[in-house]
Amino acid sequence: MRSRPLSSSSSCRYVSEDCEIPREASEADIAVLLTAGYMEITEEEKERVERKICCTERQMLCEFTLQIRDVKDKKGRPLRRYxxxxxxxxDPLMVIVGAYRKRIKDESTAFFGMGGPPTCYKP
Structure with missing residues (x-):
């Protein structure tokens, strides 16, 4: 697995360049994720987070805890779950999801580096 540093400081975070991409899953695989502590979010919530933090789905897979699983619905049609x-x-992204679920308007400002949303690595 290849990775690149986010900063040149000695305490930097590494971002994998070949992080896991979406894969097919069974309901048992979904149960394992839920048992491990993952929460399901809707596609609308995922898209809201993408817009808020200006990250791509791939960046969220690599830099945050986003997991995507493709399953079949009861009629055999493909369904993507997040x-x-x-x-x-x-995950700090859950704060954005929680605010969206409660319809809380974001009025935070980036005052001295505080209050802004999480961000993705920008080379």
Missing amino acids: FLFCKGSC
Whole structure:
């Protein structure tokens, strides 16, 4: 697995360049994700997060805890399901999802580096 540093400092975060892409899953695979602490989010919520933090789906897969699984619905049609980790220490993206679910208007400002949403690595 290849990775690149996010910064040149000694305490930097590494981002995988070949992170896992969506794969087919069974209901048992979904149950494992849920048991491990992932929460399901809707496609609309995922798209809202993408717009808010200006990240692509691929960046969210690589830099955050987004997991995507393709399953078949009861009629055999493909269905894509999205998950973010939220057990103990939640993925920061869940804050955006939670605010969206509660219809909280975001009025935060980036005052001294605080209050802004999480961001993706920009080379």
